[in-house]
Amino acid sequence: xxxxxxxxxxxxxxxxxxxxxxxxxxxxxxxxxEPDALSIGNPWWPDHPTAANFSVLFRESQFTGWMLNxxxxxxxxxxxxxxxxxxxxxxxxxxxxxxxxxxxxxFFATYLLPQGVLFIPLLRLLSRLHLLNSxxxxxxxxxxxxxxxxxxxxWSFFRRLPPDLVESAYADGAxxxxxxxxxxxxxxxxxxxxIAVFAVAIVFNDxxxxxxxxxxxxxxxxWGALGALVTADINNPGESFAAALLVAAPVALLCAFxxxxxxxxxxxxxxxx
Amino acid sequence: MVIPARRRRQGALAALFLAPAALxxxxxxxxxxxxxxxxxxxxxxxxxxxxxIGLANFQALAGLDSFWQMLQNTAVYITAxxxxxxxxxxxxxxxxxxxxxxxxxxxxxxxxPFIFPVVLGTIAWYFLFSNVHGGLxxxxxxAHLETQPVDWKGRLPLLSVVIVNVWHGxxxxxxxxxxxMRSVPSDLLDAAAVDGANRARRFLHIVAxxxxxxxxxxxxxxxxxxFGDFATVELLTRGGPLGRSQIxxxxxxxxxxxxxxxxxxxxxxxxxxxxxxxxxxxxxxxVRD
Numbered sequence: 170x171x172x173x174x175x176x177x178x179x180x181x182x183x184x185x186x187x188x189x190x191x192x193x194x195x196x197x198x199x200x201x202x203e204p205d206a207l208s209i210g211n212p213w214w215p216d217h218p219t220a221a222n223f224s225v226l227f228r229e230s231q232f233t234g235w236m237l238n239x240x241x242x243x244x245x246x247x248x249x250x251x252x253x254x255x256x257x258x259x260x261x262x263x264x265x266x267x268x269x270x271x272x273x274x275x276f277f278a279t280y281l282l283p284q285g286v287l288f289i290p291l292l293r294l295l296s297r298l299h300l301l302n303s304x305x306x307x308x309x310x311x312x313x314x315x316x317x318x319x320x321x322x323x324w325s326f327f328r329r330l331p332p333d334l335v336e337s338a339y340a341d342g343a344x345x346x347x348x349x350x351x352x353x354x355x356x357x358x359x360x361x362x363x364i365a366v367f368a369v370a371i372v373f374n375d376x377x378x379x380x381x382x383x384x385x386x387x388x389x390x391x392w393g394a395l396g397a398l399v400t401a402d403i404n405n406p407g408e409s410f411a412a413a414l415l416v417a418a419p420v421a422l423l424c425a426f427x428x429x430x431x432x433x434x435x436x437x438x439x440x441x442x
Numbered sequence: 443m444v445i446p447a448r449r450r451r452q453g454a455l456a457a458l459f460l461a462p463a464a465l466x467x468x469x470x471x472x473x474x475x476x477x478x479x480x481x482x483x484x485x486x487x488x489x490x491x492x493x494x495i496g497l498a499n500f501q502a503l504a505g506l507d508s509f510w511q512m513l514q515n516t517a518v519y520i521t522a523x524x525x526x527x528x529x530x531x532x533x534x535x536x537x538x539x540x541x542x543x544x545x546x547x548x549x550x551x552x553x554x555p556f557i558f559p560v561v562l563g564t565i566a567w568y569f570l571f572s573n574v575h576g577g578l579x580x581x582x583x584x585a586h587l588e589t590q591p592v593d594w595k596g597r598l599p600l601l602s603v604v605i606v607n608v609w610h611g612x613x614x615x616x617x618x619x620x621x622x623m624r625s626v627p628s629d630l631l632d633a634a635a636v637d638g639a640n641r642a643r644r645f646l647h648i649v650a651x652x653x654x655x656x657x658x659x660x661x662x663x664x665x666x667x668x669f670g671d672f673a674t675v676e677l678l679t680r681g682g683p684l685g686r687s688q689i690x691x692x693x694x695x696x697x698x699x700x701x702x703x704x705x706x707x708x709x710x711x712x713x714x715x716x717x718x719x720x721x722x723x724x725x726x727x728x729v730r731d
Contacts, residue, residue: 170457174542177537177542178531180536180537181534181537181538181548181584182453184530184533184534184537184552185548185551185552186658187609188551188552188554188555188613189551190553190570191555191563191566191567191570191609192558192563192566193553194570194577195565195566196564196568198569202485203728211580212575212577213577213627214568214578214581216475223557229645237470244525248537249462249466249650252462252464253463253467253671254461254463256459256460256462256463257462257463257464258460260455260456260458260459260460261460263454264454264455264459265452265453266460272460274726275468276463276638277725277726277729278722279467279468279471280661280687281666281713281718281722282471282666282718283666283669283670283718284493284670284672285670285671285690285691285711285714286478286669286670286671286711286712286715286718287474287475287478287711288694288695288705288710288711288715289478289694289698289699289707289708290474290477290481291470291474291477291479292489292682292699293477293704294470294473294474294477303651308472309466310470312467313466313467313470313471316463316466316467317467320463334550338544341724345459347489348698366444366557369557370556370557370594373557373559374559374560374610374673375558375673376560376561376562376672376673376677377670377672377673377691378677380676381695383698385487391559392559392561392562392708393561394539395561395565395675396561396565396673396676399565399568399677406597406650413559414562417558417559417562420557421554421557421558421559422550422554424553424557425549425550425551425557425704426546426550427548428550428553428613428617429549429617429620432618432619432620432621433565433621434618434653435614435617435618435659436618436621436622436656436659438729439656439659439725439728439729440618440621440655440659441621442654
């Protein structure tokens with residue numbers, strides 16, 4: 170048993186180190202003073218740690234703008250996606266929808282469609298709708314990447330619930346909204362959490378949509394702006410790292426603790442429980 | 443369950459409930475797919491929908507060395523990335539399978555690269571692999587393993603993007619396999635232990651069959667994800683040097699957005715469709731089982 174435990178840490182030690190290495194490096198840069206950042210010296214430790222990079226953020230409007238854009242887009246994507254998936258999943262599972270089976274398959278197929286396939290025509294569509302160059306372009310498109318997954322997960326979840334749960338509520342005269350609110354919502358919140366984490370992962374891992382649809386710097390998300398800054402060879406990314414960490418770190422950490430239910434959601438219909 | 447008297451009202455209600463998903467997801471995707479097909483057979487450019495030119499875009503691509511090199515890179519990127527992620531994900535899942543002190547914390551730390559913004563992670567790796575104040579160089583120079591700074595992402599571009607991709611994506615395999623391990627009935631394992639089966643035999647004969655669907659799902663998501671994985675390559679190497687790390691999505695982006703050839707870019711993006719269809723068929727079989 171002791172041998173087994175040693176083997177475990179022999180595997181986990183390097184894995185955890187490499188996982189956290191780039192994140193640790195970025196945190197170090199965020200605490201480096203301007204002349205220190207990326208200059209000669211130890212790239213792995215701030216010689217004169219300072220919070221100056223963080224205080225700059227709230228004085229310079231471009232950072233505040235990017236942070237607000239990022240938070241706004243994330244919150245909107247999560248709320249819109251969860252709500253739309255919930256309604257669609259409910260309709261497909263409990264209401265009379267023609268070809269509902271086929272529709273479920275359409276949602277599942279859309280879930281697997283790689284993000285890189287459609288960005289060129291979507292650019293044209295957004296331009297026709299006059300949504301380009303603002304965070305609205307992302308609020309309009311990110312949900313299309315989350316809703317198929319969300320609808321699929323919720324539909325499967327509803328189907329696994331005992332049917333009399335909903336039937337008896339209907340028999341008692343409850344309407345669809347009543348059933349959804351009072352009978353289903355209390356039991357499905359883990360599934361909703363999974364969809365929220367999935368939505369955050371979509372927003373946090375995108376660069377294609379944000380750089381394609383938003384060419385004006387003021388409308389960018391933090392990562393869109395940061396990617397442009399870095400490819401333009403800036404010398405002091407400390408402030409940008411500070412801004413990005415301030416927004417990303419708390420959310421990412423929160424989501425990381427939901428990894429378990431997230432995995433079960435991703436494996437819906439495929440991994441048995 | 444549907445009550446007959448309510449049928450008509452239910453139809454309206456169902457339409458109302460499905461409307462947001464249809465409007466925000468199915469409609470734009472269907473429209474975009476149609477437009478993409480049209481673009482791919484036209485000479486569309488920014489500001490114009492172009493005129494029909496048949497399969498000229500695809501013929502033009504087939505004649506480009508850069509296109510074939512990109513396809514080869516994409517294949518390497520997808521295969522190497524997926525295999526490495528699967529191996530590391532399995533190691534992760536095995537090490538996390540049974541409870542121990544600090545398990546939750548380790549689990550969260552390992553999942554962090556998946557949810558941490560990939561742009562930030564890639565930028566960090568960019569500076570780790572750089573020869574200018576590079577983090578990796580600093581360590582190697584200190585350890586006297588090299589005598590002068592090396593631009594690792596320039597010397598080994600494809601390997602560099604694979605490493606970042608594996609860093610980012612291994613956790614997805616890990617959590618999927620772990621969830622699958624949890625679904626193994628414990629009495630089955632206990633019975634095998636009582637019968638004298640050792641750890642390796644129990645894994646091979648009892649746990650492994652339960653892991654198969656999760657592993658296949660992980661592979662599908664990794665293959666499809668790497669097709670659309672734009673951030674890593676664009677930020678780390680921009681497909682360079684000399685196209686040595688160009689992959690499908692960066693190639694489509696360059697043609698469509700930087701060169702303005704929307705038709706050519708759309709044709710490149712459509713190359714993903716056959717692989718997507720194959721992956722979808724495998725996934726559907728998994729779901730039906």
